[in-house]
Amino acid sequence: MTGNSPDFTVSLRAAGLRPTRQRVALARVLFEGGHRHVTAESLHAEVKATRMPVSLATVYNTLNQFREAGLLREVVVAPGRSYFDTNTGHHHHFFVETDGELHDFPSDEVTIAGLPTPPEGTKLSRVDVIVRVRR
Amino acid sequence: MTGNSPDFTVSLRAAGLRPTRQRVALARVLFEGGHRHVTAESLHAEVKATRMPVSLATVYNTLNQFREAGLLREVVVAPGRSYFDTNTGHHHHFFVETDGELHDFPSDEVTIAGLPTPPEGTKLSRVDVIVRVRR
DNA sequence: CAATAACTTAGAACGGTTCTAAGGTTCTTG
DNA sequence: CAAGAACCTTAGAACCGTTCTAAGTTATTG
Ligand SMILES: [Mn+2]
Ligand SMILES: [Mn+2]
Ligand SMILES: [Zn+2]
Ligand SMILES: [Zn+2]
Numbered sequence: 001m002t003g004n005s006p007d008f009t010v011s012l013r014a015a016g017l018r019p020t021r022q023r024v025a026l027a028r029v030l031f032e033g034g035h036r037h038v039t040a041e042s043l044h045a046e047v048k049a050t051r052m053p054v055s056l057a058t059v060y061n062t063l064n065q066f067r068e069a070g071l072l073r074e075v076v077v078a079p080g081r082s083y084f085d086t087n088t089g090h091h092h093h094f095f096v097e098t099d100g101e102l103h104d105f106p107s108d109e110v111t112i113a114g115l116p117t118p119p120e121g122t123k124l125s126r127v128d129v130i131v132r133v134r135r
Numbered sequence: 136m137t138g139n140s141p142d143f144t145v146s147l148r149a150a151g152l153r154p155t156r157q158r159v160a161l162a163r164v165l166f167e168g169g170h171r172h173v174t175a176e177s178l179h180a181e182v183k184a185t186r187m188p189v190s191l192a193t194v195y196n197t198l199n200q201f202r203e204a205g206l207l208r209e210v211v212v213a214p215g216r217s218y219f220d221t222n223t224g225h226h227h228h229f230f231v232e233t234d235g236e237l238h239d240f241p242s243d244e245v246t247i248a249g250l251p252t253p254p255e256g257t258k259l260s261r262v263d264v265i266v267r268v269r270r
Numbered sequence: 271c272a273a274t275a276a277c278t279t280a281g282a283a284c285g286g287t288t289c290t291a292a293g294g295t296t297c298t299t300g
Numbered sequence: 301c302a303a304g305a306a307c308c309t310t311a312g313a314a315c316c317g318t319t320c321t322a323a324g325t326t327a328t329t330g
Binding site: 152153155157158189190191192193196214215 | 275276277278279280281286287
């Protein structure tokens with residue numbers, strides 16, 4: 001059993017961020033284990049449960065820094081709050097509207113054909129597919 | 136040339152809403168002419184330009200009532216603000232991230248194949264495709 | 271025309287997010 | 301390793317889009 005305790009110090013430094021106690025604690029919650037979809041509030045609650053004191057302001061700062069560094073992507077599916085997604089590869093989402101849950105599905109299962117060409121003078125940035133479902 | 140001045144009084148009453156001065160003014164801005172994508176603020180600015188006094192609270196109330204009546208759909212593409220769409224049929228969106236513009240494209244041009252089945256115990260509500268572009 | 275129900279509104283409140291500014295931590299350099 | 305510099309964290313205020321409250325107004329009904 002090797003390699004089950006990634007060195008977040010390294011990846012933080014690679015992102016140009018000092019590996020502070022708070023950022024390492026947040027990185028652990030976010031990146032050890034499988035892909036996650038968190039809100040600032042939910043991440044704050046989780047990291048506090050590890051008994052590492054982190055303010056909500058730091059959670060927001062860190063989420064934004066991780067996003068800017070390409071470690072996270074932001075997902076906007078409902079008014080009023082953002083989700084942050086540790087899966088930065090190509091994929092799409094189920095959004096369970098009745099309880100606010102987000103689930104991934106791989107983009108290679110789905111085929112999107114016949115997308116019109118972007119408006120004059122614009123270049124494609126990303127295609128998001130959101131499959132909204134209810135319980 | 137007939138029928139170029141729709142009777143919003145009728146459609147408002149059909150939606151269970153009294154055709155007040157404010158709602159008729161808002162309906163005119165929204166529904167005469169082609170499809171629109173507005174924010175509360177942008178609609179408020181437009182309706183005020185017609186010299187009909189309407190408060191921002193009424194704009195919000197009316198947008199929500201029109202949405203509940205099925206006259207509008209809400210589109211969430213960016214954090215912090217909602218768009219309201221007069222096109223309630225099946226279609227998808229270009230979102231020009233650099234300037235906040237939304238444009239429709241028909242959903243029958245695009246083919247989405249191989250969508251995974253929704254999670255256990257959920258039923259499909261809608262599929263949104265957002266093509267994000269930048270200038 | 272009342273009488274009533276529905277509506278509009280200013281301003282307060284709210285909730286998620288960002289900002290400010292002061293103290294603390296991490297890094298660099300010698 | 302000490303000290304300075306750079307960077308980071310934080311409480312609380314501010315911000316901004318949206319909703320709520322409560323008081324006055326308007327539309328509808330008979
Ligand atoms: Mn930011
Ligand atoms: Mn509402
Ligand atoms: Zn995801
Ligand atoms: Zn549209």
